[in-house]
Amino acid sequence: MKGLILVGGYGTRLRPLTLTLPKPLVEFGNKPMILHQVESLAAAGVTDIVLAVNYRPEIMVAALKKYEELYNITITFSVETEPLGTAGPLKLAADVLQKDDSPFFVLNSDIICDYPFQQLAEFHRSHGGEATIVATKVEEPSKYGVIVHKPNTIGQIDRFVEKPVEFVGNRINAGIYILNPSVVDRIELRPTSIEKETFPSLAKDGSLYSFDLEGYWMDVGQPKDFLSGTCLYLTSLAKKGSKLLTPTTEEFVHGGNVLIDPSAKIGKNCRIGPNVTIGPNVVVGDGVRLQRCVILQGSRVRDHAWVKSSIVGWNSTVGRWARLEGVTVLGDDVTVADEVYVNGGSVLPHKTITSNIETPSIIM
Amino acid sequence: MSSKAIILVGGGTRGTRFRPLSLDIPKVLFPVAGRPIISHALSALATVPSIKEVLLIGFYDDSVFKDFLTEAAKEFPQFSIKYLREYRALGTAGGLYHFRDAILKGHPYRLFVIHADVCSSFPLAEMLSMFEEKEAKAVILGTRVEPQFASNFGCIVMDPATKKVIHYVEKPESHISNLINGGVYLFDRSIFDVIAAARNARAEQARDDPSEDEDAQEVLRLEQDILVRLAQTDGFYVYETRGFWRQIKTAGSAVPANALYLQKLFQTDIDAPHLARASATIVPPVYIDPTASVDPTAKLGPNVSVGPRARVGAGARVKEAILLEDTEVKHDACVLYSILARGVKVGAWARVEGSHITPADHSTVTFKNGVRVQSVSILAQDVVVGDEVRLQNCVVLPHKEIKSDVENEVIM
Numbered sequence: 001m002k003g004l005i006l007v008g009g010y011g012t013r014l015r016p017l018t019l020t021l022p023k024p025l026v027e028f029g030n031k032p033m034i035l036h037q038v039e040s041l042a043a044a045g046v047t048d049i050v051l052a053v054n055y056r057p058e059i060m061v062a063a064l065k066k067y068e069e070l071y072n073i074t075i076t077f078s079v080e081t082e083p084l085g086t087a088g089p090l091k092l093a094a095d096v097l098q099k100d101d102s103p104f105f106v107l108n109s110d111i112i113c114d115y116p117f118q119q120l121a122e123f124h125r126s127h128g129g130e131a132t133i134v135a136t137k138v139e140e141p142s143k144y145g146v147i148v149h150k151p152n153t154i155g156q157i158d159r160f161v162e163k164p165v166e167f168v169g170n171r172i173n174a175g176i177y178i179l180n181p182s183v184v185d186r187i188e189l190r191p192t193s194i195e196k197e198t199f200p201s202l203a204k205d206g207s208l209y210s211f212d213l214e215g216y217w218m219d220v221g222q223p224k225d226f227l228s229g230t231c232l233y234l235t236s237l238a239k240k241g242s243k244l245l246t247p248t249t250e251e252f253v254h255g256g257n258v259l260i261d262p263s264a265k266i267g268k269n270c271r272i273g274p275n276v277t278i279g280p281n282v283v284v285g286d287g288v289r290l291q292r293c294v295i296l297q298g299s300r301v302r303d304h305a306w307v308k309s310s311i312v313g314w315n316s317t318v319g320r321w322a323r324l325e326g327v328t329v330l331g332d333d334v335t336v337a338d339e340v341y342v343n344g345g346s347v348l349p350h351k352t353i354t355s356n357i358e359t360p361s362i363i364m
Numbered sequence: 365m366s367s368k369a370i371i372l373v374g375g376g377t378r379g380t381r382f383r384p385l386s387l388d389i390p391k392v393l394f395p396v397a398g399r400p401i402i403s404h405a406l407s408a409l410a411t412v413p414s415i416k417e418v419l420l421i422g423f424y425d426d427s428v429f430k431d432f433l434t435e436a437a438k439e440f441p442q443f444s445i446k447y448l449r450e451y452r453a454l455g456t457a458g459g460l461y462h463f464r465d466a467i468l469k470g471h472p473y474r475l476f477v478i479h480a481d482v483c484s485s486f487p488l489a490e491m492l493s494m495f496e497e498k499e500a501k502a503v504i505l506g507t508r509v510e511p512q513f514a515s516n517f518g519c520i521v522m523d524p525a526t527k528k529v530i531h532y533v534e535k536p537e538s539h540i541s542n543l544i545n546g547g548v549y550l551f552d553r554s555i556f557d558v559i560a561a562a563r564n565a566r567a568e569q570a571r572d573d574p575s576e577d578e579d580a581q582e583v584l585r586l587e588q589d590i591l592v593r594l595a596q597t598d599g600f601y602v603y604e605t606r607g608f609w610r611q612i613k614t615a616g617s618a619v620p621a622n623a624l625y626l627q628k629l630f631q632t633d634i635d636a637p638h639l640a641r642a643s644a645t646i647v648p649p650v651y652i653d654p655t656a657s658v659d660p661t662a663k664l665g666p667n668v669s670v671g672p673r674a675r676v677g678a679g680a681r682v683k684e685a686i687l688l689e690d691t692e693v694k695h696d697a698c699v700l701y702s703i704l705a706r707g708v709k710v711g712a713w714a715r716v717e718g719s720h721i722t723p724a725d726h727s728t729v730t731f732k733n734g735v736r737v738q739s740v741s742i743l744a745q746d747v748v749v750g751d752e753v754r755l756q757n758c759v760v761l762p763h764k765e766i767k768s769d770v771e772n773e774v775i776m
Contacts, residue, residue, distance in 0.1 A: 269678065269695070271713075286661075287679035287696040289713045289752065304679045304696045306713050306752065320663075321681040321698045323715055323754065339681065339700065341717065341754075358756070358771070359733070 001121070002048040002104035003041045004078075004093055005034065006086060009054050013222040016331035016348045017313055022060045024051075024109055027296060028220060029233045030261055030277050035067065037107060037115065042071040044117030046105065049073055050096050052089030054080040087194035090179075091187045098181040106194075108175035110221035112229045113213060114236060115176065123211050124178045127154065130207040131183055133199065134176040136217040144172040145195065147210050157208040160200060173199075174213050223311055223329045223346075230294055231275040234259060254291070267303065285320070293324075302338070310342075313349070326360060367414040368467060369443075369476040371405055372456050372586075375423035384744035384761050385615040385705055390428055392480040396618050396686065397625035398638060398651040398669050400432065403439070404625055405478050408486030410440050415476070418443050419467060421459045423450040456586035461559045468553065475555065477586070479547035483621035485607025485628060491550045494527070494603050501554050501599035504529065504591070505546030507609040511539060513726040517611075518545030518587050522602045529602050532595040534587045543602065545587065546609050555590075558597070562589045608723065615759075616721070616728035616740035618703060622686050623667035624723050626651060640664065647683075656687075659695075677712070684721075694751070702741040705762075711751035716741050718757060732757065737772040 011023030018026065024034035034051075041049060051064070056079050064075045078093040090097060090106065097104050103124055105117060116134065124132040132155075135147055146169050150158045161168050173195060186198055202208040216236055218229035234257035237245050246258045252266060255274030260266070264278045267286035275292045278284065282295050285303035293307045298315040301307060305318045310328040312318060319338035324330075326344035335352040336342060344360025347353060351363055373392045382391040392402040402420070409415050418440075420429065429447045436445050448463050460467065460477070467475065474495065476488065487505070495503045506520050519540045521531035533540055562584055584590065594600045608624045611617065629636050630649035640650040647665035652658055653672045662680040670676065671688040677695035684701045687693065691704045694712040701718030710716055718740040719730045730739045737757040744762040749755060756771040764775055 289696065304681065304698070304713075306696075306715070321696075321715075323698070339683070339698065341715065341756075 001044070001046045001102055002050070002097055002099075003046045004050040004052055004090060004097065004104060004106045005037055005109050006089060006106065007034070007051050007053045007109045009083075011221070014226065016329060016346055017223075017311065020314065020332040020349055022057045023221075025060060025063055027277075027279060028112060028226070029230060029237075030259055030279055032063065033112075033220070034064075034109060036112065037109065038064075038067050038071065038073070038075075040115035040117055041105060042073055044105075044115075044121065046117070047073050048096055048099075049075045050078050050093045051075060052078045052080065052093065054083055083191060084189075085191040085193045087187045087192035087198050088190060090184055090194070091189045091192075094184050097184055101181060103178050103180050106177040106179060108219075110219045111175045111217065112220050112233055113174065113176075113217040114215045116211070116213060117178075120176075120178050120211050123155075124209070127156070127209050129156070129202075129209045130180045130205075131199070131202050132178045132209045132211050133157070134174040134213050135171040135210040136174040136213045137170050138172050139170075141167070141170045141172065147171045147173065149210070150206075155209045155211060156206060157199075157203045157210055159203055160195075171210065171212070174217050175219070176213075224327050226311065227292060227294065227309055227327065230277060231257065231292065234275050234277070261297075279314075328357075366416055366470060366472050367412065367474040367476065368470075368472040369409045369412075369415050369418045369478065370460065370467065371402060371418065371420050371478050371480050372459065373402065373420050373422035373424065373429075373447075373480045375450075375453060381614045382612075383615065384742065384759060385618070385703065387762060388706070388745050390424055391612070392422075393428075393432055394618060395671060395688065396483070396612075396622040396669065397629060398653060398671070399625075401483070401612055401618075401621070402432075402480050403436070404483070405480065405486065406436060406440055406445070408484075408488055409476065409478075410442055412476070412488050412492065413442075414474075415443050417470070417472075418445045419463070420445065420447045420480075421450065421463060422447070423453050425449075453583070455583040455589070457559050457562070457584035457590045460586070461556065461563065461584065464556050468556070473552070475551045475553070477549040477551060481612045482547040482609070483612050483617075483624055484546060484548065484609045485605065486548065487603065487605050487607055488548075488550075490605075491548070491603045494601055495550050498527070498601050499599070500550075500601045501552050501597070502594055503550040503601045503603055505548035505609075506543045506602040506604045507546045508542055508604070509544055509726055510724070511542050514539060514542045514544055516726065518591065519543070520545060520602050522604075527601050527603070528598075529595045529600040532591045534592070543604060545591070546605060547611070549586075558590055558593055559584060562593055610723060610726060614728045614738075615703065615742050616718070616738055618686060619667075619684060619701060619718070619740045620721055620723040620725070622669055623684065626667055626669065653689075662693075671706075684718075701739065702743070704743050705745045705747070707746040708743045708748070710743075710749045711753060713752045714749045715754045715756075716743065716749060717755070730757070732772050735772060738774075 011018035025032045145162045150156045216232035220226045220229035248256045252270040254271045257275045258273040260278040261280040263280045264282040266284045270288045272290045276290045278295045279297035283300045287304040289306045294311045296314045301318045302320040306323045308325045310324040313330045314332045316330045316334040321339045322336045323341045328342045328345045331349035334347045337354040341356045345357040347363040393400045518534045520543045626649035640646045642648045645663045650665040651669040655672045656670045656674040658676040659678040661678045662676045667684045674687045674691045676693045679696045680693045681698045686703045688706045690707045692709045696713045697710045698715045702716045721739045742759045747760045748765045750767045754769040760775045
């Protein structure tokens with residue numbers, strides 16, 4: 001089987017992290033974002049993966065080379081020379097996607113969930129339509145494009161209603177699809193939207209179905225959602241009884257959902273959690289309080305610091321008695337001096353912060 | 365030749381700017397650098413051998429100073445200390461005049477008059493030398509401030525050659541001089557003649573304008589009513605200090621005053637009692653009362669005073685702050701540019717923070733997003749700050765429990 005991941009551009013919404021690494025390589029739950037998807041695709045029997053990108057950083061090529069070997073798959077880059085929207089990249093990759101008759105997966109790279117590729121493929125084959133969309137339930141459907149089903153069918157889509165003013169349903173497009181190769185024929189090689197153009201036309205022909213997603217779903221394309229998504233991911237690991245999580249019997253773990261790389265060091269008298277990820281080679285000092293935060297590889301959180309709802313980028317240092325909160329994001333190699341308070345600071349790489357940042361701001 | 369000293373201590377209806385700390389302790393007894401504000405003036409007076417008596421004049425209830433006077437009598441055996449209570453606020457000069465018989469008893473040759481809210485190196489010996497050398501009738505302590513602050517004080521114009529005061533204006537509207545009144549004076553006995561003359565002038569004025577009520581006639585202020593007059597006579601000189609000086613007016617100003625007195629103590633006597641020695645966790649100067657308990661992993665200083673029975677937990681951080689008696693700072697908490705009054709508790713990983721303030725900054729307010737806020741965070745008696753809570757630039761009135769983050773507010 002085949003899969004296409006819509007990676008897109010520079011990931012500007014996730015800056016300052018994406019100034020250092022391309023978005024697919026930013027670690028989510030201590031693992032590059034794209035690896036979550038590649039692993040799940042490989043586990044579902046996918047052997048050919050296309051990354052639809054509009055730039056091609058060497059670092060990403062090198063990283064993915066490693067995964068090709070690891071999972072015994074072929075990864076190709078499909079590089080847009082001009083932005084082709086969400087459907088255009090499928091046409092551009094037609095030679096891979098149409099190389100045989102089997103259906104292929106399409107997914108947006110920002111989406112985090114328990115990818116249900118196996119069941120999705122089974123469902124897709126069972127209904128005989130050309131395309132299946134994964135649907136997720138939302139609390140406020142009025143903010144999204146909502147799926148309306150044909151009555152008395154198992155998930156056959158009638159139409160989409162964009163930002164409905166009255167309740168028509170609560171399922172929305174989750175950004176994950178399985179499509180027959182024939183769908184590529186419906187797409188022209190120009191900037192096109194799969195949501196706005198391809199799917200409505202498939203629905204009209206009665207060839208579009210939806211598949212309900214179990215569990216969590218999150219678009220983690222920006223820091224605030226990256227943190228929320230991390231909470232959902234860790235909760236899901238906890239539910240599964242994952243061995244990756246630090247056991248709650250550990251003295252410093254507070255409220256569970258704590259994921260710590262084995263190479264990280266944790267000091268004495270810390271209180272960590274809930275919802276914390278700590279990357280490789282991170283050093284956490286004594287008396288540190290961490291909650292709802294992401295500490296990336298090689299960073300140092302010094303004694304008595306306090307971090308909440310923040311992302312500490314790679315190789316950064318949080319000083320003693322420093323306090324980070326309010327979706328503060330430190331880029332690569334940032335230093336926050338001792339005793340400094342940062343609220344909602346987005347700090348670009350290699351900066352040193354020596355005085356308080358009390359209101360959310362970007363530190364160039 | 366004998367001298368006397370008078371310390372003007374004010375009263376409970378004054379000093380409202382020192383709230384909320386003056387709600388349970390008179391300002392002059394508030395401890396900075398481990399000792400009541402007034403004790404620093406007494407220590408300076410104790411270095412002048414000719415002073416045999418110190419009179420505190422104010423309008424607090426007698427009971428307020430009872431315990432203090434007992435303690436002070438032990439600490440300063442070289443002179444007697446008495447409290448003279450005005451039956452009502454008579455103004456600083458009015459109070460002096462009212463107690464003139466008590467003051468002049470024993471025929472003192474010179475009178476030091478000190479405002480209790482002055483924090484200074486008190487160069488009394490230098491003022492005395494000038495007094496003798498110039499055969500002065502009055503010497504005033506002058507200090508230079510940044511021009512933008514000068515109009516908040518009494519401004520002195522002097523003849524640079526003779527150091528004679530040629531003009532004095534209290535809180536002028538326009539800029540006159542950045543040499544200001546330091547609130548420390550040395551007078552000879554003739555000061556009472558000047559006050560009497562001012563009273564007479566006031567009485568004459570009252571005859572012309574009977575609308576003014578009788579009580580107000582008696583109120584005479586040393587600055588507005590007397591110094592302005594003195595500046596028109598001969599024999600009034602200014603001693604310009606090169607030492608430190610600042611006024612303790614607002615509660616927040618206790619933080620820089622604490623810093624100045626601690627630095628002075630540290631620089632003159634590194635082994636002074638209760639000064640903590642420099643180490644990885646002590647940034648001097650830090651004063652720790654012997655009954656306080658400070659965890660060895662807590663980091664303190666600079667410019668920190670820790671009062672009796674205060675407890676500072678493991679990994680706590682305290683900087684530029686005053687912790688009064690029975691306060692508790694729990695483990696990993698952080699207290700910066702703040703005052704914790706008696707019995708205040710700060711929770712684990714909490715952060716209580718003010719803004720950076722330097723001793724030379726005569727203002728204790730700062731502006732945040734165009735809003736005027738207190739530079740120093742002040743937690744009044746028995747306030748409790750919950751674990752992990754952050755308070756910044758806040759003044760909290762007594763007995764409040766703070767459970768969520770607050771900034772730039774006064775919490776009633």
